[in-house]
Amino acid sequence: MNGTSYLLLAYYSLKESLVYIKNTMVFLLFSAFGLLIQYSAWYALYWSVDFMPVMGRSFETMLSYQILMVLIRSFTDANGISRQLEQRMVSGEIALDFLRPVAPRGMLIARSWGEKIFQMATDLVVFSVAVLAVGGIQSPASIEMMGLFLLSLCLGYLINLMFELLMGTFAFWFVGVNTLKWFIDFFQLAMSGAIVPLWLLPDWLQFCTKLLPFQAILYAPAQIYLGGMSNMEIVQTMGLQVFWILLLMGLQELLWRRGKRRIVVLGG
Amino acid sequence: MRIRNRGCWLAGRIVWFFQLCAMTLSMCWRGYISYKGWSALVHGIGLIIGYLGEYVVLYTMITNFPGVGGFTALEICFLYAMGLVAYALGNLHTREFWRMDELVLRGKLDLFLVRPVSPLLQLFVQDIQVGYLSHLVLGIGSMMLIKGMIGLSWDLAHWALFFFSLLAGGILMGGISLLTTPLTFWWGRSDAVTRFVRGGMRQTLQYPVTIYPKFIQRLLYIIPYAFVCYYPCLYLLEKDTSPLAVLYPFYTLLAGVITNLAFYLFWRLGLRRYNSAGG
Numbered sequence: 001m002n003g004t005s006y007l008l009l010a011y012y013s014l015k016e017s018l019v020y021i022k023n024t025m026v027f028l029l030f031s032a033f034g035l036l037i038q039y040s041a042w043y044a045l046y047w048s049v050d051f052m053p054v055m056g057r058s059f060e061t062m063l064s065y066q067i068l069m070v071l072i073r074s075f076t077d078a079n080g081i082s083r084q085l086e087q088r089m090v091s092g093e094i095a096l097d098f099l100r101p102v103a104p105r106g107m108l109i110a111r112s113w114g115e116k117i118f119q120m121a122t123d124l125v126v127f128s129v130a131v132l133a134v135g136g137i138q139s140p141a142s143i144e145m146m147g148l149f150l151l152s153l154c155l156g157y158l159i160n161l162m163f164e165l166l167m168g169t170f171a172f173w174f175v176g177v178n179t180l181k182w183f184i185d186f187f188q189l190a191m192s193g194a195i196v197p198l199w200l201l202p203d204w205l206q207f208c209t210k211l212l213p214f215q216a217i218l219y220a221p222a223q224i225y226l227g228g229m230s231n232m233e234i235v236q237t238m239g240l241q242v243f244w245i246l247l248l249m250g251l252q253e254l255l256w257r258r259g260k261r262r263i264v265v266l267g268g
Numbered sequence: 269m270r271i272r273n274r275g276c277w278l279a280g281r282i283v284w285f286f287q288l289c290a291m292t293l294s295m296c297w298r299g300y301i302s303y304k305g306w307s308a309l310v311h312g313i314g315l316i317i318g319y320l321g322e323y324v325v326l327y328t329m330i331t332n333f334p335g336v337g338g339f340t341a342l343e344i345c346f347l348y349a350m351g352l353v354a355y356a357l358g359n360l361h362t363r364e365f366w367r368m369d370e371l372v373l374r375g376k377l378d379l380f381l382v383r384p385v386s387p388l389l390q391l392f393v394q395d396i397q398v399g400y401l402s403h404l405v406l407g408i409g410s411m412m413l414i415k416g417m418i419g420l421s422w423d424l425a426h427w428a429l430f431f432f433s434l435l436a437g438g439i440l441m442g443g444i445s446l447l448t449t450p451l452t453f454w455w456g457r458s459d460a461v462t463r464f465v466r467g468g469m470r471q472t473l474q475y476p477v478t479i480y481p482k483f484i485q486r487l488l489y490i491i492p493y494a495f496v497c498y499y500p501c502l503y504l505l506e507k508d509t510s511p512l513a514v515l516y517p518f519y520t521l522l523a524g525v526i527t528n529l530a531f532y533l534f535w536r537l538g539l540r541r542y543n544s545a546g547g
Contacts, residue, residue, distance in 0.1 A: 026460035030468045044479035045333045186318035190325040
């Protein structure tokens with residue numbers, strides 16, 4: 001089997017996502033509503049300080065950060081690979097997956113890309129409308145910065161992908177990992193800068209976030225885009241991103257190999 | 269005589285309903301502990317850690333500012349905790365409805381329709397989420413803590429209305445979570461709308477309603493998130509000291525009854541359209 005199989009899987013997954021158009025519209029609404037809630041909260045917070053900069057960041061920078069986060073979150077999302085893996089584990093389909101001529105993990109990633117393309121298209125609409133509504137957002141300092149931002153974004157996606165796969169692999173032991181993933185999502189939301197930029201957190205908490213991979217997924221690309229890092233910091237950040245990818249990949253591979261031996265399929 | 273017989277029948281049904289609830293709760297608890305084993309414990313602890321992370325971030329973020337919508341950082345955390353408790357109480361019995369699309373599209377709802385018990389009742393008790401216990405422990409615990417930190421001194425009426433508000437909020441939240449699920453009978457899939465109403469709009473609970481644009485505020489009265497915790501908090505946190513403020517928790521209950529009733533009527537209407545899709 002070659003790459004065409006994976007492309008076909010992604011294509012069918014995309015078609016599946018497009019079947020229910022009403023759902024598509026609601027996803028748009030979901031995304032736009034979330035952004036509006038964020039905007040309202042930040043507006044109210046900055047209003048309380050007469051729109052003076054807080055921690056050196058103006059209201060405009062905050063808005064740019066929040067709007068940019070729509071795109072970053074959309075791109076780095078690994079589209080519930082752990083949930084899919086869990087479902088296959090519970091239903092016993094995982095045993096069949098190992099018999100197929102495509103790698104189980106490759107199949108999950110390909111399917112997630114189908115959904116991802118659909119999701120990114122809807123988020124792009126929300127992003128564009130939001131940019132137009134606020135009259136534009138801050139641009140990166142230079143073309144090089146834009147390139148570094150895109151590179152960091154890809155690295156962020158890989159960290160999240162490895163993390164999702166790692167979470168899914170726990171299903172070999174716990175079966176139900178959805179709940180585990182659910183609370184980690186909450187934690188991730190808080191510690192990745194998805195809702196609150198990490199520059200607003202106290203130093204001790206910023207230090208804690210640096211020990212976790214979450215800030216390297218979302219916050220790092222956003223900071224590079226907004227020019228919040230020096231060249232040296234960018235190099236360090238990207239190095240850290242690569243470190244997390246390798247660590248999570250190694251851990252995942254190890255657990256995957258051990259987990260495969262635990263598969264017991266009942267029934268026939 | 270007929271009225272007395274009817275009264276006995278009704279009492280019997282109520283007793284039977286609670287027996288059924290107790291039995292299912294016991295089954296769910298045993299299932300939760302024995303099937304999930306360690307993951308049940310991991311889940312409970314994990315949820316508390318996850319939410320604590322959110323609290324810390326929310327609190328530290330708002331402390332950079334004087335407040336939001338007239339609420340201080342601690343008061344926002346109280347609001348957040350109350351939303352958490354309402355969400356947990358309201359979704360103890362609604363989990364089966366989360367897979368409404370699957371039930372309708374694959375004809376699995378048939379199983380509930382052919383039994384001699386109301387399908388709605390069966391769906392309520394099918395999958396009681398005992399795992400929400402950790403939400404309740406964390407939510408109520410943190411509210412107690414925050415109350416002490418703010419320095420509020422409550423009398424007996426405040427305490428009674430505090431617990432009343434939590435229950436009423438739970439009833440309302442349950443109604444909101446269910447409200448859009450019957451759309452599946454018309455659309456085939458409604459998970460996105462339901463997730464939007466149950467999850468997306470839930471984000472509004474953590475801030476005072478007054479900070480949102482007017483059209484969102486109106487929406488929060490139509491799908492009455494405004495009453496889940498904002499109004500009770502105005503009374504409990506003594507943000508509104510007018511004599512009428514004592515009525516706010518009752519507004520929550522009223523909104524809860526109306527929302528649940530609206531869901532029931534919507535459900536009945538949808539069920540008439542249901543054609544089994546299974547084979």
